[in-house]
Amino acid sequence: MTVKIDDKTLEEHYSKFLNRQVSRRVNLQFWDDFLPEGVKPHPNPYVLAVGMPNEGFFPVESVHINVVEKPFQHLDYPFKSEKIHAGAAGEHGMDEAEYVKSKVDDGSMVDIWKYDPSNKDNIPIANALQYFDSRGFPQLIDFAKQLVGFLNKPAYDNWDIMAASGSSDSLSKVFTTLADEDVTVLMEEFTFTPTISNITSCGGIPIPLKLNITDDPSEQGINVEYMAQLLDNWATGDYSHLSKPRALYTVVTGQNPTGMTQSMEKRRAIYDICEKHDIMIVEDDPYGYLKFLPFDRSNPSKNQYNDGTITFEKYCKEILAPSYLTIDISGRVIRLETFSKVFAPGMRLSFIVANKFILEKLLRLADVTIRAPCGISQAMTMNIIDKWAESYDGDKVKAWLLWVMKVAAEYTHRRNVLTQALEATPAFKNGMFELVEPSAGMFLSVKINFDKFGDISDKLKAMDSVNYKLIEEGCIVILGYRMAVDRKFSYDRSNFLRLTFAMVPTDEHLQEAAARLGKGVERFFKEYQN
Amino acid sequence: MTVKIDDKTLEEHYSKFLNRQVSRRVNLQFWDDFLPEGVKPHPNPYVLAVGMPNEGFFPVESVHINVVEKPFQHLDYPFKSEKIHAGAAGEHGMDEAEYVKSKVDDGSMVDIWKYDPSNKDNIPIANALQYFDSRGFPQLIDFAKQLVGFLNKPAYDNWDIMAASGSSDSLSKVFTTLADEDVTVLMEEFTFTPTISNITSCGGIPIPLKLNITDDPSEQGINVEYMAQLLDNWATGDYSHLSKPRALYTVVTGQNPTGMTQSMEKRRAIYDICEKHDIMIVEDDPYGYLKFLPFDRSNPSKNQYNDGTITFEKYCKEILAPSYLTIDISGRVIRLETFSKVFAPGMRLSFIVANKFILEKLLRLADVTIRAPCGISQAMTMNIIDKWAESYDGDKVKAWLLWVMKVAAEYTHRRNVLTQALEATPAFKNGMFELVEPSAGMFLSVKINFDKFGDISDKLKAMDSVNYKLIEEGCIVILGYRMAVDRKFSYDRSNFLRLTFAMVPTDEHLQEAAARLGKGVERFFKEYQN
Numbered sequence A, B: 001m002t003v004k005i006d007d008k009t010l011e012e013h014y015s016k017f018l019n020r021q022v023s024r025r026v027n028l029q030f031w032d033d034f035l036p037e038g039v040k041p042h043p044n045p046y047v048l049a050v051g052m053p054n055e056g057f058f059p060v061e062s063v064h065i066n067v068v069e070k071p072f073q074h075l076d077y078p079f080k081s082e083k084i085h086a087g088a089a090g091e092h093g094m095d096e097a098e099y100v101k102s103k104v105d106d107g108s109m110v111d112i113w114k115y116d117p118s119n120k121d122n123i124p125i126a127n128a129l130q131y132f133d134s135r136g137f138p139q140l141i142d143f144a145k146q147l148v149g150f151l152n153k154p155a156y157d158n159w160d161i162m163a164a165s166g167s168s169d170s171l172s173k174v175f176t177t178l179a180d181e182d183v184t185v186l187m188e189e190f191t192f193t194p195t196i197s198n199i200t201s202c203g204g205i206p207i208p209l210k211l212n213i214t215d216d217p218s219e220q221g222i223n224v225e226y227m228a229q230l231l232d233n234w235a236t237g238d239y240s241h242l243s244k245p246r247a248l249y250t251v252v253t254g255q256n257p258t259g260m261t262q263s264m265e266k267r268r269a270i271y272d273i274c275e276k277h278d279i280m281i282v283e284d285d286p287y288g289y290l291k292f293l294p295f296d297r298s299n300p301s302k303n304q305y306n307d308g309t310i311t312f313e314k315y316c317k318e319i320l321a322p323s324y325l326t327i328d329i330s331g332r333v334i335r336l337e338t339f340s341k342v343f344a345p346g347m348r349l350s351f352i353v354a355n356k357f358i359l360e361k362l363l364r365l366a367d368v369t370i371r372a373p374c375g376i377s378q379a380m381t382m383n384i385i386d387k388w389a390e391s392y393d394g395d396k397v398k399a400w401l402l403w404v405m406k407v408a409a410e411y412t413h414r415r416n417v418l419t420q421a422l423e424a425t426p427a428f429k430n431g432m433f434e435l436v437e438p439s440a441g442m443f444l445s446v447k448i449n450f451d452k453f454g455d456i457s458d459k460l461k462a463m464d465s466v467n468y469k470l471i472e473e474g475c476i477v478i479l480g481y482r483m484a485v486d487r488k489f490s491y492d493r494s495n496f497l498r499l500t501f502a503m504v505p506t507d508e509h510l511q512e513a514a515a516r517l518g519k520g521v522e523r524f525f526k527e528y529q530n
Helices: A007-017 A020-024 A096-105 A138-151 A167-178 A194-201 A224-232 A264-277 A312-319 A356-367 A375-392 A396-423 A459-473 A507-527 B007-017 B020-024 B096-105 B138-152 B167-178 B194-201 B224-232 B264-277 B312-319 B356-367 B375-392 B396-423 B459-473 B507-527
Strands: A060-067 A110-113 A159-164 A184-188 A205-209 A247-251 A280-284 A333-338 A350-355 A433-436 A443-448 A496-500 B060-067 B110-113 B159-164 B184-188 B205-209 B247-251 B280-284 B333-338 B350-355 B433-436 B443-448 B496-500
Touching (some): A020 A167, A020 B194, A096 B096, A138 A159, A138 A375, A167 A194, A167 A280, A167 A333, A194 B020, A224 A264, A312 A396, A375 B060, A375 B375, A396 A433, A396 A507, A459 A507, B060 B096, B138 B333, B159 B356, B167 B280, B194 B205, B205 B224, B224 B264, B264 B280, B375 B396, B396 B443
Parallel strands (some): B247 B280, B280 B333
Antiparallel strands (some): A060 B060, B060 B110
8 A cells, every 4th residue: 555645744743854955956947848829849859958969979889898797707707817807917818809809799798779769778979978867867767666666665755866877976866955043853873874974964953872783683773663762752852952853864784894784673663753853854874775684604605595495476576675765655765776886886876765845845956967877877787787677578677686695705705715814813712803794785793792801990991002003903993983973972882993895805804804804803802001 | 477375375364265064074094094103004014994895896897999080980980880879770881790890800999998007197997987986086186287287387386186077067166165144256157047046045145247249259258347346336336235256156168158358458457456356266167178269250161270380389388278277377277167968968977177165165065075076977088089199199188179170160150050040040140149259168149229219118028939930930949038147236237149050960051040030030020029
């Protein structure tokens, strides 16, 4: 059952959530939409109005993209090429031009031609390199709508989608629109810190929410009782001098920096609290597709993406965590997705799902700032997905998710290797640190067991010391407390390091890094003095 | 002689120009730069800190770009292809795959490989699709610095450059940084209207400057006397209730919508006024490279770019209008350039030149909004320029400007065709309208001669009527007054239409459009009633 909400209801409800900038942003349209009665437009006008260069001016006639079928595919090639393999210089095993031509011959190239009337799903150069609607190309928007409709169908009807230039851009758009002087925004106490800046630069104030940093799937993430208490007793609590929160910002799945995922029960409870206190939910979900099944200590290299356990259907219906959209009956959820973690960050491509009233405001902001995301980026992404879809009867959503599952498989492997290597260190075995097993994403938290140490007079100073030992041992990580909204508030929960297994080139790298981490922690326990 | 300005002087002078947001924008860095004494970093650390996917996750192995040597090159091909020629469907004269392979064979493809150690000037996929410094790739920044240094070397030393995602993005960055509640900004009375929105949404107030709309090269553009008077007598003038202007926004060359260019004498005078009143100059120059020599009525198809009159040296030294940067002795000029009009808008690629203090603020804004422009866009643009440079001993600036001159040549041709066709209409011959010959860019102004009409009680209503006649005749243009900052202020100068010759596909289109425009204007003169 989808709840129906009309435009007027949305406007009445959500106008009060807008930054005062929104009404000051005059969007001056200098061309005519309105025609008085009696004016009969010519059926075939010549247009001297639009300041767009004809596509004949573009220096590009076509673009041909050599795509892979799975991540790290090049490692399996029977040749070495300095242009495909890092560090292979001098070992030319193949002629790259011949390789390119073979890709053209076998039809595996993804082509972007100046015009391409033969495939309306493709975005041709004439469009890709031209100015375009700030919303993004219809091909991309249609795809995103299908994807959201398939996996995370909102519980109400009046929602819409726009493209943006990566989730950083999405976040700045959203908080430029929602935050304002003296507006408060709830967020996880450890979080993606640029969002704090987006809020404070508008004069807003971030309010941390206590996290349960644990790998218990039903407990991990935002402490719901704390959140309910905080809001129910706002007028008498620590923040009574501030206005009640306008929005909750949350990284829902594979949270940054903790790697934790909110259970569905927790999402329902948090949604209900937001309904009660009329708070918008900004659901940032860059990592959600990289969902893991639990690490199996009896079989540490078990990878359920590769052994057939996780079928396409299972992935979609059981593995992925459903969005807040799926329980959103009043249009208060703004969902942010991005192609950065499952395709490529340099594409600067993301999308925003929101109720139509809010989305319209975000679009008008885009009109006078960056406009649409880079066109060639949209074209490459969509034309590649369209090419993949040829193998699945044109089902782009399926083709895309099958790629995403291959990415998730590789991340699962990396999670396995790093977890196994960390648990093999003497420091771990001696209880000097424990792991918060990530349920999704790129991050794994290592909690230093200060209890084992004895009395620590300053946890942050001690964590700095851990970090310096690791720097000396040659293992670079992030200190959890550096991603805190309020260090004082989070002091008791600041004893963790954020590790990521995303960037390293090989398993050996993860294993060696884990060994070094173990040594560094051992040295801390041996050498640290309060 | 380059004036030396140190960092401290810039900071002291320009701090007062910043929006209050700038200081509220906490840029929380969550990794360490500082190391206490005694900590000895490992020489070969393993990095588990950075949340970037390894390049092996990117689905793209290589990209191959089929570039042209001049605009509209495809019209000269001895074949027709539906993928290269609009509307050629069904007339397959060639096999596109063979065509691609021939381009690979003759070495004319621009390649972007995953890694490419053989050419450090290229941006490989491993970087292009990755997160990157908000400033932009060094290859792009170095090129932009060379270009600015060669054509428009600033008169002071302490300047810097960053990339942005098109001039819309640049403008929003600049005015988010400079504008603020009750800050006033001077601008040409007819202008690129989204800039108005950028200013008003920050609470700022745009103040129009009177324009001389004429094709006299020394007179056209901002009315300097008006500007001097306005500022000298601010406290007693129409705007005495407002603060004195913080910045001047100006489209310096081939102005939008008028097509006019400020003479060097005028720029010196305006710069001096800004020095006197301590006003920053935001120089928006998207059209400057499309510079025209005067239209030759005795030889209307004369194109000095094609007949050898405009050599590369002449273009650089005599034709192009030097930037305000070249006379900027105090670092008050922010120059905006873009690849949109001379390469392709869909690339969303531009750059900003400013003093180091201001540029640093713009960079920190980029860090928490869109970050760097799309990487694949930067890679395509720079690798294409690098390829072209092979023919000029690696001189990228020359290779680039030679391409730009070919674009300017085509715009000159279009200017010629449209001017000739407009002057051939009976309406023009009867003095019903006159042309403001464009000195650069994409726009040409048509002034309706209301004097010839007799008494007009409401000029804007009359211009609307002209527009409706044109819509009926099938010639779509922009009404000048719709691009006014203040319609009342500009009432006397509102009798013009903006025409652009950028988008149309053919000469015939321009000729027919001009004929229709003539008919529409004739009908206005015959049919309009006050």
